[in-house]
Amino acid sequence: MLRLRFHGRGGQGAKVASRVLGTAAFLDGYNAQDFPLYGAEKRGAPITAFTRISRENIMERGVISEPDIVIVMDETLLSDPQAMPLSGLKKGGIIFVNTPNSPLETKERYNIADHVITLDITKISLDMIGNPVLSGLAAAVASRIVGIGEDAFRGAVEKELSGIISDRELLVKNTEAALYCYNAIMPVQIKTAESIREGENVITIPFEIALVSSPAINATGNTPLRRTGNWRVFRPVWDYEVCTRCMTCVARCPDGCIHVNEDGYPYADYDNCKGCLICVEECPAKAINKVREMHSRSGEGDR
């Protein structure tokens, strides 16, 4: 059995990717099982989805904690302590990372010893489809890695995406971009050993007083500790030559992360700006540009 785990951000298409892969495997004659794990159900928040593929009956259910293959659809998740996309990866496992960097650079940057495959599927998506939704493309990469035939994969992309994309032209673009990614990756010999489990100890839970054991939070809020700046695919960049200091963007930012400098010009708090681009939409003077975020290039994203 092969167990795959997709890591993405809400809105990027991790769930649909796991489904396209599941359907592709099913069309290729395998037993398959796929499902998403919704967390906060927020655009931009980390999300995982899973696909199991097997010739035999699948006698497992629930979260995959020991994957053979991990598909990282958003590079920033590699340094996210909550997402931890590499956790539990089996020896000999494979990691795909959506990044403009080479496998070698990626291995060094994130200190990964296992087999890394990279492709900038965000760029491919922007170039060929015009938006950064990666479902078909991530599924393509995964399908190719696990050795699913092209016909089965094409059938799966068309079947799954036609249910959610009604625009014929957009559907064709998605399929083309997905097939481009499928062919850009080399099939891989997957040689993961069945996992050697660490062995969990079964314990007895002790009684604790209600002050401890009632589901109440006794601490003050910790939301500010959770930075959302790495959710961006695009960052808003201000052009002060054009800006009239009308303050519309300041009022419209849903997260209150546009501040005003001493000269009365707005600037964003990039640690928390999620890249929703509402400010870009709302600016009457068109003074805000969207620039593709390159989190992996130091100094540009991870501040």
Place this chain on the structure above:
Amino acid sequence: MGKEMLTGNGAAAWGVRLAEVDYIPAYPITPQTEIIETIAKWISEGSMDASFVTMDSEHSMVTAAGAASATGVRVFTTTSSQGLLYGFEMLYTVAGWRVPLVMVNVSRGLSSPITLGPDHNDILALRDTGFLQIHCETCQEVLDSILMAYKLAEDERVLLPVMVNMDGFYLSFTRENVEIPDVGTVRSFLSEYQPEHAFFKAGQPMAQGVAVLGGEFYSYFKYQMHLASQNALDVYKEVCGEFEKKFDRKYGTIEEYMLEDAEYVLVMTNSFSTLGKAAVKRAREKGIKAGLLRLRVLRPFPDPDIKNALKGKKAVAVIDQNISVGKGGIIYSEIGGCLFNEKNRPLLLSFIGGLGGKNISQEEFEFIFDKIVSAVDTEIVEPPYLLYTENEWKDMTKLKETAGKE
């Protein structure tokens, strides 16, 4: 129609579509909403012909479902967890009307604390209402059970509502291969509903849901429900027989997995049974004569089938994915009651696991088998055990720290 990848929710929607249901009152709740979304989409596209009404709450929804069923049409509705509890008063009430509606419950742990993962305190809270209960392990079973449920509910020897249960997330959002039967075969299995006792017609006035004063009257009606529910055991077997003939899939009140020559038996329900079966296979590889009994029908409680299946076994461990606070596992008690008068009854051990969707790990299953084997060796049965691992305790400790405890 052939096979498709469907979620449990998708499979439920297909069951409803193929049963050619007339009326669906609906109210959303995670993890059920996909069922009513799918049905609503089909109705708006014109691929399904039914009345779909969005309600203001589950209480109204169950009332509307019961009332519509009392007019003699085929009715479906669905909810989960808190929603089921919110409609709880009406569940007793409509069951008493003896209306054959079918409901799906997508199991989810109950508040507090509020959660999303599955366990069975929601569906088991219903066990005394009069609703029959069918519990599903796979997405295929969800679809099939809805078709069987209508045939069972509408049989005049029964005429009680049926609840079909699936686990939230583990089935509701999980896609698997599901065979979608063709509507012609379904029609030959499940004919159009012909109401004999519950209908509203202008030319034939009647009153339903009336009051009685006096225990002799009240007792009569309650006993009749009980007798009808008991009848359902035999009717269900007929339904299963016909289902197998038409669709070539075999179901019973219980499922026996590697049970025939087993000495040590796990008793489980719903989707976690898959994990139990895998554990049984691993135990067999180690030379432990293990087996698994899955309860599919919980109301009526299939006493004779359970007694028969557990006859001559050395020890049985019931894994309850529920907790009756202050007592322990609900199904453990029910199996205990079922076996008490048997000669040579097996030792009975109780484990509680999977609350709120908590995983039951390989090690926890091994732990259970160790306990079963040692109970047989020592003839000492330890008290009920709540399954929990050291790593889970570490996570819990972290959560407590974040919440400012200690």
